[in-house]
Amino acid sequence: MNNGAQALIQTLVGAGVDTCFTNPGTSEIHVVAALDSVPDMRAILTLFEGVATGAADGYARMADAPAATLLHLGPGLGNGLANLHNARRARVPVVNIVGDHATYHTQYDTPLQSDIETVARNVSAWVRTSTRTEELARDAAEAIAAAIGPPAKVATLIVPADVSWHDGAEAAAAPPPAGSPAVSSETIETVANAMRVSHRTGMLLGGKALREPGLRAAARIAAVTGTKLFAERNVARLERGAGLPAVVRLAYWPELVSKQLDGLEHLILAGATAPYSSFAYEGKDSSLLPAGCAMHELAPPTSDVLKSLEELAEALDAANAEPVLQTASVPRPPEGPLTAEKVCQAVGATLPEWAILSDEALTSALTLPANTAGAPRHDWLTLTGGAIGQGLPVAVGAAVACPDRPVIALQADGSALYTIQSLWTMAREQLDVTVVIFNNRSYAILNAEFARIGVQEAGPRARAQLELGNPDLDFVELGTGLGISSRRVDTAEQLTGALEHAVADPGPHLIEAVIPAV
Numbered sequence: 011m012n013n014g015a016q017a018l019i020q021t022l023v024g025a026g027v028d029t030c031f032t033n034p035g036t037s038e039i040h041v042v043a044a045l046d047s048v049p050d051m052r053a054i055l056t057l058f059e060g061v062a063t064g065a066a067d068g069y070a071r072m073a074d075a076p077a078a079t080l081l082h083l084g085p086g087l088g089n090g091l092a093n094l095h096n097a098r099r100a101r102v103p104v105v106n107i108v109g110d111h112a113t114y115h116t117q118y119d120t121p122l123q124s125d126i127e128t129v130a131r132n133v134s135a136w137v138r139t140s141t142r143t144e145e146l147a148r149d150a151a152e153a154i155a156a157a158i159g160p161p162a163k164v165a166t167l168i169v170p171a172d173v174s175w176h177d178g179a180e181a182a183a184a185p186p187p188a189g190s191p192a193v194s195s196e197t198i199e200t201v202a203n204a205m206r207v208s209h210r211t212g213m214l215l216g217g218k219a220l221r222e223p224g225l226r227a228a229a230r231i232a233a234v235t236g237t238k239l240f241a242e243r244n245v246a247r248l249e250r251g252a253g254l255p256a257v258v259r260l261a262y263w264p265e266l267v268s269k270q271l272d273g274l275e276h277l278i279l280a281g282a283t284a285p286y287s288s289f290a291y292e293g294k295d296s297s298l299l300p301a302g303c304a305m306h307e308l309a310p311p312t313s314d315v316l317k318s319l320e321e322l323a324e325a326l327d328a329a330n331a332e333p334v335l336q337t338a339s340v341p342r343p344p345e346g347p348l349t350a351e352k353v354c355q356a357v358g359a360t361l362p363e364w365a366i367l368s369d370e371a372l373t374s375a376l377t378l379p380a381n382t383a384g385a386p387r388h389d390w391l392t393l394t395g396g397a398i399g400q401g402l403p404v405a406v407g408a409a410v411a412c413p414d415r416p417v418i419a420l421q422a423d424g425s426a427l428y429t430i431q432s433l434w435t436m437a438r439e440q441l442d443v444t445v446v447i448f449n450n451r452s453y454a455i456l457n458a459e460f461a462r463i464g465v466q467e468a469g470p471r472a473r474a475q476l477e478l479g480n481p482d483l484d485f486v487e488l489g490t491g492l493g494i495s496s497r498r499v500d501t502a503e504q505l506t507g508a509l510e511h512a513v514a515d516p517g518p519h520l521i522e523a524v525i526p527a528v
C-alpha cells in the first residue's frame with residue numbers, strides 16, 4: 011500500500027510529468043522521502059523558488075509538456091510567484107505541488123500558516139487543496155489535466171502533510187488531453203476577404219504560430235498576399251534562423267512599434283493578442299495599432315492556430331505557394347572594446363546549430379534579432395510577463411528539457427541578480443548552458459524611462475536607484491562561488507574566443523562581458 015506522497019509522484023510520472031524543480035521544507039518531507047520509491051521522477055533542487063518556477067516555465071516551452079514544482083507553503087509559493095506570472099503569460103503548463111501543514115494543525119496558527127490558495131490564485135487557473143489521502147492521486151491527475159488543457163495553464167495543488175503521510179493511496183491516471191478548438195469557417199472567410207482587398211496587411215503571430223509549421227503556413231500566405239509577418243512582443247518560443255521564414259518581433263518602445271506597423275490597413279491576429287504598450291505614457295495612446303488600421307482575430311491563443319493558418323492559406327490559394335525563407339548569413343566576429351552591439355554580433359557569429367537562446371538582455375539585446383536572423387537554426391525564448399529574473403531559470407528548464415541542445419542565456423546584469431542561484435543548479439546538474447552577462451552596471455532601461463518622462467538629468471538620489479555600481483558587481487566571483495567556470499572579457503576578440511570555447515566544451519560556463527551603459 012502506498013502513502014499519499016508515493017501515489018502523488020507515481021501519478022505525476024504516469025502522466026509523463028517526470029521532472030520536478032524543488033525547494034522543499036518540513037511539510038513536503040514525505041514527498042521528498044517518496045522520491046526514492048519512484049526513481050523515474052527526476053527531482054532537481056533549486057536554491058530559490060523563483061528558480062524552480064522559472065525552470066518549470068523554460069522546461070514547458072521546450073518540452074511542450076509540464077514539469078512539476080515542489081514548493082513550501084505560502085511563503086515558498088510566494089517566492090516563486092513572479093516567474094509563475096511569466097509562465098502564465100507564456101501560456102505554458104505548470105503543475106505546482108505546494109505543501110501545507112497537516113489538516114488538524116492549521117487551527118494553531120503556527121509560524122508558516124498562511125492562506126496559500128489566495129497566493130496561488132493570482133497566477134493559477136486551477137487551485138485545489140487536497141483533503142483526503144484516498145483522493146490525493148485523483149486530485150493530482152486533475153491538476154495535470156488542467157495544466158495541460160488546452161489551453162495550457164498553471165495549476166496548483168496544495169497538499170497537507172497528513173494527506174501525504176497516511177497510507178491508503180493509489181496512483182490515478184490523468185485523462186487524455188482534448189484538442190484545441192477550431193476556428194469557424196466564417197472567421198477564415200472574413201480574414202481572407204480582408205487580405206484579398208488590401209495589400210497593406212500584417213499578421214501578428216503568437217504561440218504555436220511561431221513554430222516551424224505555423225511559420226511556413228504564414229509565409230505561404232505572405233508569398234501570395236504580400237502580408238508582413240510579425241511576432242508578438244511576449245514570445246515564449248520562436249523558431250528562427252537560416253532556412254525558416256523570418257518574422258519581425260514587435261519592439262518594446264511604442265514609437266518603434268508605430269514605425270513597424272506604419273501604413274497597415276489590416277492587422278490579423280493569429281495566436282496573438284492585440285498590441286498595447288506595456289506601460290501607459292502621459293498623453294500617449296495605449297493601443298499600438300496605427301490610426302485607421304482594422305484588426306481581425308483569425309485565431310485566439312487558445313484555439314488551434316496552426317489549423318486556422320492552414321485553412322486561411324487554402325482559402326487564399328496559397329497552400330502550395332513557395333514561402334520566402336531566411337538565407338544563411340552571420341555577422342563578422344567583432345573587434346576592439348566591447349559594446350552591447352558587439353556582444354550580439356559575437357553571439358551571431360558563433361551561434362551553434364540548434365541552440366536555444368534564453369534572452370533577458372533587455373536594453374543590450376537591441377541588435378540581437380538582426381545579428382542572429384541568418385544564424386543556424388535556433389529557438390528564441392524571451393521575457394513573457396515583464397517580471398525580470400526569468401532568463402537564467404528559463405535556461406535551466408530549457409537545458410533539462412533538451413539535453414542535446416546548447417543553451418545560451420543572454421542576461422542583463424540587474425535581472426540576473428533576482429535569480430542568480432540558477433547558476434548553482436546549472437553546475438550541479440552539469441547543464442549545457444553558457445551564460446553571457448551584459449554587465450553595464452546599470453538598470454539602463456529605467457534611465458531610458460527617465461528621459462521619456464522628460465527628465466533630462468536625474469538627481470543624485472534618483473540616480474542612485476538606477477545605477478548598480480558602488481560596489482561594482484563581480485560576476486566571475488559570483489559564478490565561481492556558485493560552482494560555474496567563469497571568466498570576464500573586456501574585448502570583442504576575447505568574447506568570441508570565450509564563446510567558441512564554451513560551444514566546444516559542453517557544460518555550464520559564465521562569461522561576464524563588461525560593457526558601457528547605453
Ligand SMILES: Cc1ncc(C[n+]2csc(CCOP(=O)(O)OP(=O)(O)O)c2C)c(N)n1
Nearest residue numbers: 372373397398422423424425452453454455
Ligand atoms: C520583478 C520585477 N521587479 C522590478 C522590475 C522593474 N524593472 C524593469 S527593468 C529593471 C532593470 C533592468 O536592469 P538590467 O536587468 O540590468 O537591464 P538593463 O536595463 O540594464 O538592460 C527593473 C528593476 C520588473 N520589471 N520586474
